[in-house]
Amino acid sequence: MLESLFLNLGQHDSLSDDEQSLLGNLMTGERSFAAGQDIVASGSRPAYSTLILDGLAARYKVLADGGRQFTSLQIPGDFVDLYAFLLKTMDHGVIALSPCRVILADHSKLRSITERAPHLTRLLWLDTLIDGAIHREWIVAMGRRSKVSHLAHLFCELFVRLQVVKRTNGMSFHLPVSQAELADVLGLSVVHMNRVISALRNSGVIAWANHTVTILDWQKLQQIAEFDPTYLSMTREPR
Amino acid sequence: MLESLFLNLGQHDSLSDDEQSLLGNLMTGERSFAAGQDIVASGSRPAYSTLILDGLAARYKVLADGGRQFTSLQIPGDFVDLYAFLLKTMDHGVIALSPCRVILADHSKLRSITERAPHLTRLLWLDTLIDGAIHREWIVAMGRRSKVSHLAHLFCELFVRLQVVKRTNGMSFHLPVSQAELADVLGLSVVHMNRVISALRNSGVIAWANHTVTILDWQKLQQIAEFDPTYLSMTREPR
DNA sequence: CGTCGGGTTGAGTCCATTCAACTTCGGTGG
DNA sequence: CCACCGAAGTTGAATGGACTCAACCCGACG
Numbered sequence: 001m002l003e004s005l006f007l008n009l010g011q012h013d014s015l016s017d018d019e020q021s022l023l024g025n026l027m028t029g030e031r032s033f034a035a036g037q038d039i040v041a042s043g044s045r046p047a048y049s050t051l052i053l054d055g056l057a058a059r060y061k062v063l064a065d066g067g068r069q070f071t072s073l074q075i076p077g078d079f080v081d082l083y084a085f086l087l088k089t090m091d092h093g094v095i096a097l098s099p100c101r102v103i104l105a106d107h108s109k110l111r112s113i114t115e116r117a118p119h120l121t122r123l124l125w126l127d128t129l130i131d132g133a134i135h136r137e138w139i140v141a142m143g144r145r146s147k148v149s150h151l152a153h154l155f156c157e158l159f160v161r162l163q164v165v166k167r168t169n170g171m172s173f174h175l176p177v178s179q180a181e182l183a184d185v186l187g188l189s190v191v192h193m194n195r196v197i198s199a200l201r202n203s204g205v206i207a208w209a210n211h212t213v214t215i216l217d218w219q220k221l222q223q224i225a226e227f228d229p230t231y232l233s234m235t236r237e238p239r
Numbered sequence: 240m241l242e243s244l245f246l247n248l249g250q251h252d253s254l255s256d257d258e259q260s261l262l263g264n265l266m267t268g269e270r271s272f273a274a275g276q277d278i279v280a281s282g283s284r285p286a287y288s289t290l291i292l293d294g295l296a297a298r299y300k301v302l303a304d305g306g307r308q309f310t311s312l313q314i315p316g317d318f319v320d321l322y323a324f325l326l327k328t329m330d331h332g333v334i335a336l337s338p339c340r341v342i343l344a345d346h347s348k349l350r351s352i353t354e355r356a357p358h359l360t361r362l363l364w365l366d367t368l369i370d371g372a373i374h375r376e377w378i379v380a381m382g383r384r385s386k387v388s389h390l391a392h393l394f395c396e397l398f399v400r401l402q403v404v405k406r407t408n409g410m411s412f413h414l415p416v417s418q419a420e421l422a423d424v425l426g427l428s429v430v431h432m433n434r435v436i437s438a439l440r441n442s443g444v445i446a447w448a449n450h451t452v453t454i455l456d457w458q459k460l461q462q463i464a465e466f467d468p469t470y471l472s473m474t475r476e477p478r
Numbered sequence: 479c480g481t482c483g484g485g486t487t488g489a490g491t492c493c494a495t496t497c498a499a500c501t502t503c504g505g506t507g508g
Numbered sequence: 509c510c511a512c513c514g515a516a517g518t519t520g521a522a523t524g525g526a527c528t529c530a531a532c533c534c535g536a537c538g
Contacts, residue, residue, distance in 0.1 A: 059375065064465055067383040071375040083368040086361055086478050091372060091470040115357045122325055122353055125364050128371065129322040133330060135374035136298065136310040142381040143426025144306040147526090178484065187382025192526050194486060226303055231330040239325050386494090417516065431494050433518060 002027060002103075004077030004165040005051060009123050011164050013239040019120045022113065027051060029104040033096040035176075040081050042093040048104040049082045055100030056176055060184070061092045070185045072134065073097075073158065077165040082128055085110045098176035122239050133231040142187060145226075147196045148203075150186055152225035155206060155213060160229055172214040200224075241266060241342075243316030243404040244290060248362050250403050252478040258359045261352065266290060268343040272335040274415075279320050281332040287343040288321045294339030295415055299423070300331045309424045311373065312336075312397065316404040322367055324349045337415040361478050372470040381426060384465075386435045387442075389425055391464035394445060394452060399468055411453040439463075 002023060009015055015023075030053070033039050039050055039057055057074040059081075071092065074080045080094045085107045114121045134157070141150040162173045177185075183193035200206055205221040207214040215221055241262060248254055254262075269292070272278050278289055278296055296313040298320075310331065313319045319333045324346045353360045373396070380389040401412045416424075422432035439445055444460040446453040454460055 061379045063379070063383055069379040069382040071378045083371060086365040087368055087372065087472050088476065089469060089472070091467070092375065114361055118354045121360065125367070126325040128364070128368060129326055132322060132367065132371040132374055133326065135371060135378060136300070136331065139310045139374060139377055139381065140300045140302070140308040142378065143308040144302055189527055228330070230328060233326050233328070237327065428495055
């Protein structure tokens, strides 16, 4: 059941059997959320962190004028709020974009892992560091890429991340978001988001219908995006 | 000499004498960099992480068209690349924006801290988590704030962070960057950056001359920025 | 069959960009 | 001492990108 977590952590360094059972003991209390529901509320002080087993979720902030900005997309095998273990107070919310099945990690148990299992601690720390690396890539995309390139980059990133946890189907993956939600990822208006999507479609590198994205030309998509997966740390080495 | 590091880590939770001496033993090998020099090169695999003792630095990425985007600003007491300890390969560069004095932390020593000093490990982990929280705030600013509000938010953030490490002077702080560099923070053209600065100046909330920013109306600046410092985790509690 | 949420398209406005000129100021050399 | 120079800041004008407002299409669903 924790296969996606093992795939996610295990891609960076090997996970011993002991560590796998520590993780199995750590994760308890499965829950489900409907699309649109808050998984974690802004301002709360959760006593546990949440791992996604199935579904798509996103971190977000809402401004005074009602504008919403997503700051990340979370897929199966991702902790949506592992940092809350040390940051304590959530400064933003986490919402389910599709029906989500999740499982929880008590902060008291996480703490005891940091006291007793240094290598596993480093792997969990690493998970939050990759989170940060993705954030930096998003900042670059928002600041200096064209909107089409930004969208292409997002698709590259999602495809590669989903591949790790075996949620791709050939060159296709399921992306259960509306254009309005995607606009809140890129920081655009809905109308303009629609035009950017059309532009990428018309260039013939992707198809997107029925909430399924198909990459028609992976090479060209990467070129448009200037995608370099280094930031995802997808190499297995001692950490 | 490590006072700014102690101030930085110590604002979140208390640092024991043992931990302070562990940190003193960790940080060795002082170096200096001139403004414009790379402190860490993109693509490198450093064997140590770098702490700023004095000066201003920034993480950045450069795109194929020559566009540059800063993804963070680093002040005294900040590790510029603590995550390299586990990420291994730098996917971006770190540049000195003003003359910088730094000191290094061998990754081998960091590793032994994770093996022997769990509480200090958590505080170092926390440092990288706040890094991530700042990234998320930048993403929100880039995506959904007006440019004036974004700039105001940046000034609020810098002021608060500099205050923690005692680098403010009343309501003023030193900001040794050109408007072109600031444009690479906000993702704007130089010309427009100049106009956004003018707008903020004309609203009477800040003055900026001789590389020194003075906050004239802290209340109103925070309003314009919708600044909420929660994300900086500036409370002392057990971590 | 009507309604509703999501997607698409057109038109006009505003924001941000580029290109270009001009100013200010500190430094440097005649 | 001042004339010159270059880097940084400022301003104007024109272009193009992104926004809003509005209409319309379409498929799912009651």
